[in-house]
Amino acid sequence: MESKAKVLGHPIHPMLIVFPLGLLATAVAFDVVGLSTNDASWFGISFWMIAAGIIGGLLAAVFGLIDWWAIPSGTRAKAIGLWHGLGNVIVVLLFIGSWFLRRPAPVNPGSTALALSFIAVALALVSGWLGGELVDRLGVGVDEGAHLNSPNSLSGRPAAERTTAPNIRRAA
DSSP: OOOSSEETTEEHHHHHHHHHHHHHHHHHHHHHHHHHHTOTHHHHHHHHHHHHHHHHHHHHHHHHHHHHHHSOTTSHHHHHHHHHHHHHHHHHHHHHHHHHHHTTOTTSOOHHHHHHHHHHHHHHHHHHHHHHIIIIITOTTSOTTOOTTOOOGGGOSOTTOOOOOOOOOOOO
């Protein structure tokens, strides 16, 4: 099933998810560093990383929803996509809660704010695995007929088109 939202021949959703995933996971890592070193400046950095990660997550969700709508109903992919999307919405909501709790004093987050972030990153591992299942196992977002010698996505030719591979010397 080919992605419906593309730029220069590549699906937008997978391009965007790396930003919130990296920002939010690193924010939690910085919280751990702040806790272990008693250096409050790490919490301040985490606060702004969470803000950026939330914005990125909401943007990625728009393109994920566009792709999910295109998945045929009654398929395993549609169900997994639903769980993937709902899981990620919960992740973003947990981080939004953590961010709002941190707002009065970003360099001194309370235990509830930290707990929400830690729970969110654990859930993100599960929802990320579901996203991997969609792409790697079920081929969602992969061009129809894709194979190891598919033509370049900018060529305008279908992925299923067979091209001749260059001569590759094989060891005897």
